[in-house]
Amino acid sequence: MRVYLVIIDESDEALVALQYAARRAASTEGVLHLLALVPSQPFNAFAGVQATIEEEARARAETLVTAAAGNLLSQGGKMPVISVKMGEDVKVVRKYLEEHPEVSALVLGAASEGSPGPLVSHFTGSGMAHMTCPVFVVPGGLTPEQIESLS
DSSP: OOEEEEEEOSSHHHHHHHHHHHHHHHHHTOEEEEEEEEOOOOOOSSHHHHHHHHHHHHHHHHHHHHHHHHHHHHTTOOOOEEEEEESOHHHHHHHHHHHOTTOOEEEEEEOSSSSOOHHHHHHHTGGGGGOSSOEEEEETTOOHHHHHHHO
16 A cells, blocks of 8 residues: 655645645555644743743644645545654654655645745755655646646
């Protein structure tokens, strides 16, 4: 069974990657893993404030990834595996891939304009040498029809 890992955030690129991965999973009888990243918060001398900031960031990420999963289910897809992790994005993705050797592909969306984004830049650049699975980069400017025909 093929497992597609998609990094979920509030960007248009994440939505494009999710659409592509969902179509690929459906056509290959695969499964999606959705990973929401919560960036580490800058240190705050007041522990209570720090904890509140981190909890709000985690709650926002959980809401985002749960909504994405609900959208997939409403379209007739399988329930994805949902994870929310805190830390530096590249390190968190690498650790997730180490912990989940069943992942068949990392699916990322590139920005439709400007630089492709930090994850795409890393995992298609110097980070590619250490990958344990292929990286699919979905161009951010694709229409839903184009995504459908490619997947």
